[in-house]
Amino acid sequence: MSERPLPRAERRRRTEGKILDAARVLFAEMGFERTTIRAVARAAEVDPALVMQYFGNKEELFRKAVRVTPVPDAGLDADQLVDHLLGTLTVKMGELPQGSLAMMRSMLTHPEAAASAREVLGRQIDRLAESIPGDDARLRAALMTTIMLGLTVGHHLLELDELRDAPQEEIARVLRPSLRALTGPEVS
Amino acid sequence: MSERPLPRAERRRRTEGKILDAARVLFAEMGFERTTIRAVARAAEVDPALVMQYFGNKEELFRKAVRVTPVPDAGLDADQLVDHLLGTLTVKMGELPQGSLAMMRSMLTHPEAAASAREVLGRQIDRLAESIPGDDARLRAALMTTIMLGLTVGHHLLELDELRDAPQEEIARVLRPSLRALTGPEVS
DNA sequence: TCGTTGAGTCAACGCCTGTTGAGCGAATGG
DNA sequence: CCATTCGCTCAACAGGCGTTGACTCAACGA
Known part of the structure; x- marks a missing residue:
């Protein structure tokens, strides 16, 4: 039960992470349209308004959440x-x-x-x-x-x-x- | 300009066809979620309520519209x-x-x-x-x-x-x- | 210590959606 | 010819959505 106050920056980082993780899971399962901000907030145990405050709108949340891993190495030869x-x-x-x-x-x-x-x-x-x-x-x-x-x-x-x-x-x-x-x- | 009264059965058939055609196009372009009954009705030049009257609900309209052509022949040999x-x-x-x-x-x-x-x-x-x-x-x-x-x-x-x-x-x-x-x- | 910042909540707004029921008017059929 | 059917429209509803602004309160910094 160590209720250390937890610095603000760290707190923000964690919350943002929780939201992004929840969003990724839901977007991956349901797609963009069927995933609601409210559902993301619920999964992240957070108020829907906070999601907006962090990401501005649903499109931006999607953009941030699905950042695809860039295509790696190049220049392989032949087969x-x-x-x-x-x-x-x-x-x-x-x-x-x-x-x-x-x-x-x-x-x-x-x-x-x-x-x-x-x-x-x-x-x-x-x-x-x-x-x-x-x-x-x-x-x-x-x-x-x-x-x-x-x-x-x-x-x-x-x-x-x-x-x-x-x-x-x-x-x-x-x-x-x-x-x-x-x-x-x-x-x- | 032959405004023949057009029998009811025929009229119904044509309207249903117009709605289904419009629905198919929109579903194919936008997918289920982004396609609205209102948009289908507009494309078919019909009242949204009529679409409901014909198909009951959006799911059923989708079901009727996308009836996929059954997999044809079978029993081919080898390559x-x-x-x-x-x-x-x-x-x-x-x-x-x-x-x-x-x-x-x-x-x-x-x-x-x-x-x-x-x-x-x-x-x-x-x-x-x-x-x-x-x-x-x-x-x-x-x-x-x-x-x-x-x-x-x-x-x-x-x-x-x-x-x-x-x-x-x-x-x-x-x-x-x-x-x-x-x-x-x-x-x- | 105390004013300021900022993370988080709450309640509400406006919009658009699927859906409904009452009504109109023309085709129907006896 | 007239009562009835029925294709079709209109206006409205309830619900869920993204989004907003005012608010609370704990962490911060001087």
């Missing part, structure tokens, strides 16, 4: 970027960051989330295209990206049984040839 | 189902039925649309799995399905530049090896 994609897959399966989930959950119905998704995916396409030879490098990169997109949507957002039941290593193993087939123009 | 998938792709690119688009637009944020999507995808997985040999047939079928899902999401819902600019035949050509790689256990 090992398949391993890289499948690597992020392994990471994703375990604990796809809640913020990214929240963003993806709303990307089809919230304009700003859609723009954010396009930007993130576009960056990944750019990065992949650099490592792929041929005229249609961008198309191949885009298809690799949409494959991973579909996998993430099916797995984490729609929670299809077949994907939920399969261990991530097996998914990676079975999917690898499909990605490898896109790393370069094999025939033509 | 020509890839061609079938890529064939539906060709169809989809041209004029993916507005109802399916509406359903997919809301599948991440509307519970019933999510259930509907799971059902449709599940049926496709079942159907594909029948034509694939091996223990992991279901996983392979699921991955083929998510690949097409990701493509549709990226192309029609997020409208990624790389996919919008590419002619459908080229997408099919480049993607075919990735799907073929999933039609059977080649190595192990």
